[in-house]
Amino acid sequence: MDGSLGHVTEVLSGDYYQPLSTSSPHQIWSAAMVVSPLLRGMMGLETDARNRRITFAPHVPYDWNSFGIENVKVAGCTVDIDYRRTLDAITLEAKSQTSSQCTLDFSPSLNLRAQVLSAELNHRHITFDVVKNTVDQHVSVKFSLASGTNTLQIRVRNDFGLMLDPALPPLGSQSEGLRIVSEQWSSGLDELQLDLAGRPGHTYGLGVWNPAVLGQVQGASFEKAGSEGARILIPFSGNPTDDYAHAKVTLHFTGKARAEAPERQDH
Structure with missing residues:
Protein backbone atom coordinates (compact mmCIF):
# COMPACT_ATOMS: atom_id res chain seq x y z
CA MET A 1 0.00 0.00 0.00
CA ASP A 2 0.99 3.63 -0.39
CA GLY A 3 2.86 4.68 2.72
CA SER A 4 6.18 4.04 4.42
CA LEU A 5 8.60 2.09 2.26
CA GLY A 6 9.27 -1.41 3.52
CA HIS A 7 6.00 -1.70 5.45
CA VAL A 8 3.32 -4.13 4.28
CA THR A 9 -0.14 -3.88 5.76
CA GLU A 10 -1.35 -6.92 7.68
CA VAL A 11 -4.70 -7.35 5.86
CA LEU A 12 -5.65 -6.26 2.33
CA SER A 13 -9.10 -5.18 1.19
CA GLY A 14 -10.55 -7.33 -1.56
CA ASP A 15 -12.75 -4.58 -3.02
CA TYR A 16 -10.70 -1.38 -2.86
CA TYR A 17 -7.07 -0.34 -2.93
CA GLN A 18 -6.81 0.45 0.75
CA PRO A 19 -5.89 -1.21 4.05
CA LEU A 20 -8.70 -2.34 6.31
CA SER A 21 -9.36 -0.25 9.41
CA THR A 22 -8.57 -3.28 11.59
CA SER A 23 -5.16 -3.93 10.02
CA SER A 24 -1.77 -2.82 11.27
CA PRO A 25 0.67 -1.28 8.74
CA HIS A 26 3.77 -2.26 10.73
CA GLN A 27 3.60 -6.04 11.04
CA ILE A 28 7.10 -7.18 10.07
CA TRP A 29 6.00 -10.75 9.32
CA SER A 30 3.40 -9.42 6.87
CA ALA A 31 6.28 -8.70 4.50
CA ALA A 32 6.54 -12.47 4.01
CA MET A 33 3.57 -12.34 1.62
CA VAL A 34 5.75 -10.17 -0.65
CA VAL A 35 9.25 -11.53 -0.03
CA SER A 36 8.40 -15.25 -0.17
CA PRO A 37 6.48 -15.16 -3.51
CA LEU A 38 9.22 -12.97 -4.98
CA LEU A 39 12.16 -15.21 -4.00
CA ARG A 40 10.59 -18.68 -4.04
CA GLY A 41 7.97 -18.10 -6.73
CA MET A 42 9.11 -15.62 -9.35
CA ASN A 158 11.92 -18.48 -31.20
CA ASP A 159 11.35 -17.54 -27.57
CA PHE A 160 8.29 -15.33 -27.10
CA GLY A 161 6.56 -13.51 -24.28
CA LEU A 162 3.94 -10.93 -23.38
CA MET A 163 4.63 -8.08 -20.97
CA LEU A 164 2.06 -6.38 -18.77
CA ASP A 165 2.88 -3.00 -17.25
CA PRO A 166 0.48 -2.75 -14.29
CA ALA A 167 -0.39 0.54 -12.62
CA LEU A 168 -1.72 0.95 -9.09
CA PRO A 169 -5.17 2.54 -8.83
CA PRO A 170 -5.67 5.69 -6.76
CA LEU A 171 -5.82 4.99 -3.04
CA GLY A 172 -9.34 3.96 -2.03
CA SER A 173 -10.53 3.19 -5.57
CA GLN A 174 -11.32 -0.09 -7.31
CA SER A 175 -8.94 -1.90 -9.63
CA GLU A 176 -8.97 -0.91 -13.29
CA GLY A 177 -6.07 -3.02 -14.51
CA LEU A 178 -6.07 -5.65 -17.25
CA ARG A 179 -6.53 -9.25 -16.10
CA ILE A 180 -5.22 -12.26 -18.02
CA VAL A 181 -7.78 -14.90 -17.07
CA SER A 182 -6.54 -17.88 -19.09
CA GLU A 183 -4.51 -18.95 -22.10
CA GLN A 184 -4.93 -21.88 -24.48
CA TRP A 185 -2.60 -23.14 -27.20
CA SER A 186 -3.72 -24.78 -30.42
CA SER A 187 -2.72 -28.38 -31.14
CA GLY A 188 0.19 -27.26 -33.34
CA LEU A 189 1.32 -24.44 -31.05
CA ASP A 190 0.76 -21.99 -33.90
CA GLU A 191 -2.06 -20.12 -32.13
CA LEU A 192 -2.46 -18.81 -28.60
CA GLN A 193 -5.89 -17.71 -27.37
CA LEU A 194 -6.09 -15.30 -24.46
CA ASP A 195 -9.15 -14.72 -22.29
CA LEU A 196 -8.80 -11.17 -20.96
CA ALA A 197 -10.86 -9.00 -18.63
CA GLY A 198 -10.86 -5.22 -18.47
CA ARG A 199 -12.97 -2.20 -17.65
CA PRO A 200 -15.38 -1.07 -20.41
CA GLY A 201 -14.23 2.12 -22.08
CA HIS A 202 -10.55 1.32 -21.47
CA THR A 203 -7.83 0.30 -23.93
CA TYR A 204 -4.99 -1.79 -22.52
CA GLY A 205 -1.57 -2.60 -23.90
CA LEU A 206 0.60 -5.72 -23.77
CA GLY A 207 4.25 -5.53 -24.71
CA VAL A 208 5.63 -8.24 -27.00
CA TRP A 209 9.01 -9.92 -26.58
CA ASN A 210 10.39 -11.07 -29.96
CA PRO A 211 7.55 -9.82 -32.22
CA ALA A 212 9.28 -11.34 -35.28
CA VAL A 213 7.69 -14.73 -34.50
CA LEU A 214 4.18 -13.25 -34.33
CA GLY A 215 2.16 -13.03 -37.54
CA GLN A 216 -1.38 -11.76 -36.96
CA VAL A 217 -3.54 -10.82 -34.00
CA GLN A 218 -7.32 -11.21 -33.88
CA GLY A 219 -9.46 -9.25 -31.43
CA ALA A 220 -6.86 -6.52 -30.92
CA SER A 221 -4.51 -4.29 -32.88
CA PHE A 222 -0.85 -5.20 -33.33
CA GLU A 223 1.61 -2.32 -33.55
CA LYS A 224 5.23 -3.06 -34.38
CA ALA A 225 7.98 -0.64 -33.40
CA GLY A 226 11.14 -2.04 -34.94
CA SER A 227 12.56 -5.56 -34.76
CA GLU A 228 12.64 -5.70 -30.96
CA GLY A 229 9.51 -3.87 -29.90
CA ALA A 230 5.76 -4.14 -30.40
CA ARG A 231 2.49 -3.71 -28.53
CA ILE A 232 -0.89 -5.39 -28.62
CA LEU A 233 -3.71 -2.93 -27.90
CA ILE A 234 -6.98 -4.38 -26.56
CA PRO A 235 -10.05 -2.11 -26.45
CA PHE A 236 -13.03 -2.88 -24.19
CA SER A 237 -16.31 -1.32 -25.29
CA GLY A 238 -19.36 -0.64 -23.13
CA ASN A 239 -20.45 1.60 -20.29
CA PRO A 240 -17.43 2.76 -18.25
CA THR A 241 -19.46 2.39 -15.05
CA ASP A 242 -20.02 -1.33 -15.65
CA ASP A 243 -17.95 -4.07 -14.06
CA TYR A 244 -15.19 -5.98 -15.85
CA ALA A 245 -15.93 -7.27 -19.35
CA HIS A 246 -14.25 -10.19 -21.15
CA ALA A 247 -12.50 -10.27 -24.51
CA LYS A 248 -10.88 -13.01 -26.60
CA VAL A 249 -7.59 -12.32 -28.36
CA THR A 250 -5.91 -14.87 -30.65
CA LEU A 251 -2.23 -14.69 -31.57
CA HIS A 252 -1.13 -16.39 -34.81
CA PHE A 253 2.54 -17.35 -35.03
CA THR A 254 4.79 -17.75 -38.04
CA GLY A 255 6.54 -21.03 -38.80
CA LYS A 256 5.99 -24.36 -37.08
CA ALA A 257 6.77 -25.35 -33.52
CA ARG A 258 8.52 -28.61 -32.63
CA ALA A 259 6.32 -29.49 -29.71
CA GLU A 260 2.97 -30.88 -28.68
CA ALA A 261 0.26 -28.60 -27.36
CA PRO A 262 -0.39 -28.44 -23.62
CA GLU A 263 -3.74 -28.58 -21.93
CA ARG A 264 -5.60 -25.42 -21.02
CA GLN A 265 -4.14 -23.50 -18.07
CA ASP A 266 -6.20 -21.06 -15.99
CA HIS A 267 -4.54 -18.39 -13.86
Whole structure:
Protein backbone atom coordinates (compact mmCIF):
# COMPACT_ATOMS: atom_id res chain seq x y z
CA MET A 1 0.00 0.00 0.00
CA ASP A 2 0.99 3.63 -0.39
CA GLY A 3 2.86 4.68 2.72
CA SER A 4 6.18 4.04 4.42
CA LEU A 5 8.60 2.09 2.26
CA GLY A 6 9.27 -1.41 3.52
CA HIS A 7 6.00 -1.70 5.45
CA VAL A 8 3.32 -4.13 4.28
CA THR A 9 -0.14 -3.88 5.76
CA GLU A 10 -1.35 -6.92 7.68
CA VAL A 11 -4.70 -7.35 5.86
CA LEU A 12 -5.65 -6.26 2.33
CA SER A 13 -9.10 -5.18 1.19
CA GLY A 14 -10.55 -7.33 -1.56
CA ASP A 15 -12.75 -4.58 -3.02
CA TYR A 16 -10.70 -1.38 -2.86
CA TYR A 17 -7.07 -0.34 -2.93
CA GLN A 18 -6.81 0.45 0.75
CA PRO A 19 -5.89 -1.21 4.05
CA LEU A 20 -8.70 -2.34 6.31
CA SER A 21 -9.36 -0.25 9.41
CA THR A 22 -8.57 -3.28 11.59
CA SER A 23 -5.16 -3.93 10.02
CA SER A 24 -1.77 -2.82 11.27
CA PRO A 25 0.67 -1.28 8.74
CA HIS A 26 3.77 -2.26 10.73
CA GLN A 27 3.60 -6.04 11.04
CA ILE A 28 7.10 -7.18 10.07
CA TRP A 29 6.00 -10.75 9.32
CA SER A 30 3.40 -9.42 6.87
CA ALA A 31 6.28 -8.70 4.50
CA ALA A 32 6.54 -12.47 4.01
CA MET A 33 3.57 -12.34 1.62
CA VAL A 34 5.75 -10.17 -0.65
CA VAL A 35 9.25 -11.53 -0.03
CA SER A 36 8.40 -15.25 -0.17
CA PRO A 37 6.48 -15.16 -3.51
CA LEU A 38 9.22 -12.97 -4.98
CA LEU A 39 12.16 -15.21 -4.00
CA ARG A 40 10.59 -18.68 -4.04
CA GLY A 41 7.97 -18.10 -6.73
CA MET A 42 9.11 -15.62 -9.35
CA MET A 43 12.84 -16.18 -8.78
CA GLY A 44 12.50 -19.89 -8.00
CA LEU A 45 15.33 -19.57 -5.48
CA GLU A 46 15.81 -22.48 -3.07
CA THR A 47 18.74 -23.76 -1.00
CA ASP A 48 19.46 -27.29 0.21
CA ALA A 49 22.18 -27.31 2.87
CA ARG A 50 22.34 -31.11 3.22
CA ASN A 51 23.11 -31.57 -0.49
CA ARG A 52 25.01 -28.27 -0.79
CA ARG A 53 22.76 -27.18 -3.65
CA ILE A 54 21.27 -23.89 -4.88
CA THR A 55 18.25 -24.01 -7.19
CA PHE A 56 17.54 -20.98 -9.36
CA ALA A 57 14.45 -21.39 -11.59
CA PRO A 58 13.30 -17.87 -12.55
CA HIS A 59 9.86 -17.08 -14.00
CA VAL A 60 10.55 -13.38 -14.43
CA PRO A 61 8.62 -10.99 -16.72
CA TYR A 62 10.07 -10.75 -20.21
CA ASP A 63 10.97 -7.09 -19.76
CA TRP A 64 13.32 -8.09 -16.93
CA ASN A 65 16.27 -8.49 -19.27
CA SER A 66 18.85 -8.43 -16.49
CA PHE A 67 19.04 -8.53 -12.72
CA GLY A 68 21.28 -9.78 -9.93
CA ILE A 69 20.95 -11.57 -6.60
CA GLU A 70 23.79 -11.17 -4.11
CA ASN A 71 25.00 -13.18 -1.12
CA VAL A 72 23.09 -16.42 -1.66
CA LYS A 73 24.43 -18.66 1.11
CA VAL A 74 24.27 -22.43 1.57
CA ALA A 75 26.53 -24.79 3.55
CA GLY A 76 29.55 -22.47 3.59
CA CYS A 77 29.11 -21.28 -0.01
CA THR A 78 28.37 -17.65 -0.86
CA VAL A 79 27.29 -16.92 -4.43
CA ASP A 80 26.39 -13.79 -6.40
CA ILE A 81 24.07 -14.43 -9.35
CA ASP A 82 23.78 -12.26 -12.47
CA TYR A 83 21.06 -13.03 -15.05
CA ARG A 84 20.83 -11.63 -18.60
CA ARG A 85 18.46 -12.44 -21.45
CA THR A 86 18.56 -11.52 -25.14
CA LEU A 87 16.50 -12.76 -28.08
CA ASP A 88 18.90 -15.64 -28.74
CA ALA A 89 20.50 -16.46 -25.38
CA ILE A 90 20.15 -16.61 -21.61
CA THR A 91 23.39 -15.94 -19.76
CA LEU A 92 24.06 -16.71 -16.11
CA GLU A 93 27.13 -15.57 -14.20
CA ALA A 94 27.56 -17.19 -10.80
CA LYS A 95 30.42 -15.79 -8.74
CA SER A 96 31.47 -18.05 -5.89
CA GLN A 97 33.14 -16.06 -3.12
CA THR A 98 34.46 -19.12 -1.26
CA SER A 99 36.37 -22.30 -2.04
CA SER A 100 33.62 -24.52 -0.60
CA GLN A 101 32.07 -26.87 -3.14
CA CYS A 102 28.38 -26.56 -3.96
CA THR A 103 26.08 -27.24 -6.91
CA LEU A 104 23.89 -24.85 -8.86
CA ASP A 105 20.73 -26.07 -10.59
CA PHE A 106 19.75 -23.38 -13.11
CA SER A 107 16.33 -23.88 -14.71
CA PRO A 108 14.93 -20.75 -16.41
CA SER A 109 11.48 -20.72 -17.99
CA LEU A 110 10.91 -20.42 -21.73
CA ASN A 111 7.88 -20.11 -23.94
CA LEU A 112 6.52 -23.44 -25.19
CA ARG A 113 7.48 -22.59 -28.79
CA ALA A 114 11.11 -21.84 -27.91
CA GLN A 115 13.86 -24.21 -29.04
CA VAL A 116 16.96 -24.80 -26.93
CA LEU A 117 19.99 -25.04 -29.23
CA SER A 118 22.92 -25.55 -26.87
CA ALA A 119 24.41 -24.85 -23.45
CA GLU A 120 28.00 -23.89 -22.64
CA LEU A 121 29.70 -23.55 -19.26
CA ASN A 122 32.85 -21.44 -19.46
CA HIS A 123 32.88 -21.97 -23.26
CA ARG A 124 32.57 -25.76 -22.99
CA HIS A 125 29.48 -27.72 -23.94
CA ILE A 126 27.41 -29.05 -21.05
CA THR A 127 24.39 -31.36 -21.04
CA PHE A 128 20.93 -30.01 -20.33
CA ASP A 129 17.37 -31.27 -19.90
CA VAL A 130 14.14 -29.67 -21.11
CA VAL A 131 11.07 -30.18 -18.93
CA LYS A 132 7.68 -29.08 -20.29
CA ASN A 133 4.43 -28.40 -18.48
CA THR A 134 1.06 -26.91 -19.42
CA VAL A 135 2.26 -23.30 -19.20
CA ASP A 136 5.92 -23.17 -20.23
CA GLN A 137 9.10 -25.22 -20.43
CA HIS A 138 12.27 -25.15 -18.37
CA VAL A 139 15.78 -25.87 -19.58
CA SER A 140 17.70 -27.34 -16.65
CA VAL A 141 21.49 -27.28 -16.28
CA LYS A 142 23.27 -28.61 -13.18
CA PHE A 143 26.94 -27.94 -12.47
CA SER A 144 29.44 -27.64 -9.63
CA LEU A 145 30.50 -24.10 -8.81
CA ALA A 146 34.21 -23.38 -9.06
CA SER A 147 35.75 -20.56 -7.05
CA GLY A 148 35.45 -17.29 -8.97
CA THR A 149 33.19 -16.61 -11.96
CA ASN A 150 31.20 -19.40 -13.62
CA THR A 151 29.57 -18.34 -16.91
CA LEU A 152 26.74 -20.39 -18.39
CA GLN A 153 25.17 -19.49 -21.74
CA ILE A 154 22.04 -21.17 -23.10
CA ARG A 155 21.35 -20.48 -26.78
CA VAL A 156 17.68 -20.40 -27.74
CA ARG A 157 15.52 -19.68 -30.76
CA ASN A 158 11.92 -18.48 -31.20
CA ASP A 159 11.35 -17.54 -27.57
CA PHE A 160 8.29 -15.33 -27.10
CA GLY A 161 6.56 -13.51 -24.28
CA LEU A 162 3.94 -10.93 -23.38
CA MET A 163 4.63 -8.08 -20.97
CA LEU A 164 2.06 -6.38 -18.77
CA ASP A 165 2.88 -3.00 -17.25
CA PRO A 166 0.48 -2.75 -14.29
CA ALA A 167 -0.39 0.54 -12.62
CA LEU A 168 -1.72 0.95 -9.09
CA PRO A 169 -5.17 2.54 -8.83
CA PRO A 170 -5.67 5.69 -6.76
CA LEU A 171 -5.82 4.99 -3.04
CA GLY A 172 -9.34 3.96 -2.03
CA SER A 173 -10.53 3.19 -5.57
CA GLN A 174 -11.32 -0.09 -7.31
CA SER A 175 -8.94 -1.90 -9.63
CA GLU A 176 -8.97 -0.91 -13.29
CA GLY A 177 -6.07 -3.02 -14.51
CA LEU A 178 -6.07 -5.65 -17.25
CA ARG A 179 -6.53 -9.25 -16.10
CA ILE A 180 -5.22 -12.26 -18.02
CA VAL A 181 -7.78 -14.90 -17.07
CA SER A 182 -6.54 -17.88 -19.09
CA GLU A 183 -4.51 -18.95 -22.10
CA GLN A 184 -4.93 -21.88 -24.48
CA TRP A 185 -2.60 -23.14 -27.20
CA SER A 186 -3.72 -24.78 -30.42
CA SER A 187 -2.72 -28.38 -31.14
CA GLY A 188 0.19 -27.26 -33.34
CA LEU A 189 1.32 -24.44 -31.05
CA ASP A 190 0.76 -21.99 -33.90
CA GLU A 191 -2.06 -20.12 -32.13
CA LEU A 192 -2.46 -18.81 -28.60
CA GLN A 193 -5.89 -17.71 -27.37
CA LEU A 194 -6.09 -15.30 -24.46
CA ASP A 195 -9.15 -14.72 -22.29
CA LEU A 196 -8.80 -11.17 -20.96
CA ALA A 197 -10.86 -9.00 -18.63
CA GLY A 198 -10.86 -5.22 -18.47
CA ARG A 199 -12.97 -2.20 -17.65
CA PRO A 200 -15.38 -1.07 -20.41
CA GLY A 201 -14.23 2.12 -22.08
CA HIS A 202 -10.55 1.32 -21.47
CA THR A 203 -7.83 0.30 -23.93
CA TYR A 204 -4.99 -1.79 -22.52
CA GLY A 205 -1.57 -2.60 -23.90
CA LEU A 206 0.60 -5.72 -23.77
CA GLY A 207 4.25 -5.53 -24.71
CA VAL A 208 5.63 -8.24 -27.00
CA TRP A 209 9.01 -9.92 -26.58
CA ASN A 210 10.39 -11.07 -29.96
CA PRO A 211 7.55 -9.82 -32.22
CA ALA A 212 9.28 -11.34 -35.28
CA VAL A 213 7.69 -14.73 -34.50
CA LEU A 214 4.18 -13.25 -34.33
CA GLY A 215 2.16 -13.03 -37.54
CA GLN A 216 -1.38 -11.76 -36.96
CA VAL A 217 -3.54 -10.82 -34.00
CA GLN A 218 -7.32 -11.21 -33.88
CA GLY A 219 -9.46 -9.25 -31.43
CA ALA A 220 -6.86 -6.52 -30.92
CA SER A 221 -4.51 -4.29 -32.88
CA PHE A 222 -0.85 -5.20 -33.33
CA GLU A 223 1.61 -2.32 -33.55
CA LYS A 224 5.23 -3.06 -34.38
CA ALA A 225 7.98 -0.64 -33.40
CA GLY A 226 11.14 -2.04 -34.94
CA SER A 227 12.56 -5.56 -34.76
CA GLU A 228 12.64 -5.70 -30.96
CA GLY A 229 9.51 -3.87 -29.90
CA ALA A 230 5.76 -4.14 -30.40
CA ARG A 231 2.49 -3.71 -28.53
CA ILE A 232 -0.89 -5.39 -28.62
CA LEU A 233 -3.71 -2.93 -27.90
CA ILE A 234 -6.98 -4.38 -26.56
CA PRO A 235 -10.05 -2.11 -26.45
CA PHE A 236 -13.03 -2.88 -24.19
CA SER A 237 -16.31 -1.32 -25.29
CA GLY A 238 -19.36 -0.64 -23.13
CA ASN A 239 -20.45 1.60 -20.29
CA PRO A 240 -17.43 2.76 -18.25
CA THR A 241 -19.46 2.39 -15.05
CA ASP A 242 -20.02 -1.33 -15.65
CA ASP A 243 -17.95 -4.07 -14.06
CA TYR A 244 -15.19 -5.98 -15.85
CA ALA A 245 -15.93 -7.27 -19.35
CA HIS A 246 -14.25 -10.19 -21.15
CA ALA A 247 -12.50 -10.27 -24.51
CA LYS A 248 -10.88 -13.01 -26.60
CA VAL A 249 -7.59 -12.32 -28.36
CA THR A 250 -5.91 -14.87 -30.65
CA LEU A 251 -2.23 -14.69 -31.57
CA HIS A 252 -1.13 -16.39 -34.81
CA PHE A 253 2.54 -17.35 -35.03
CA THR A 254 4.79 -17.75 -38.04
CA GLY A 255 6.54 -21.03 -38.80
CA LYS A 256 5.99 -24.36 -37.08
CA ALA A 257 6.77 -25.35 -33.52
CA ARG A 258 8.52 -28.61 -32.63
CA ALA A 259 6.32 -29.49 -29.71
CA GLU A 260 2.97 -30.88 -28.68
CA ALA A 261 0.26 -28.60 -27.36
CA PRO A 262 -0.39 -28.44 -23.62
CA GLU A 263 -3.74 -28.58 -21.93
CA ARG A 264 -5.60 -25.42 -21.02
CA GLN A 265 -4.14 -23.50 -18.07
CA ASP A 266 -6.20 -21.06 -15.99
CA HIS A 267 -4.54 -18.39 -13.86
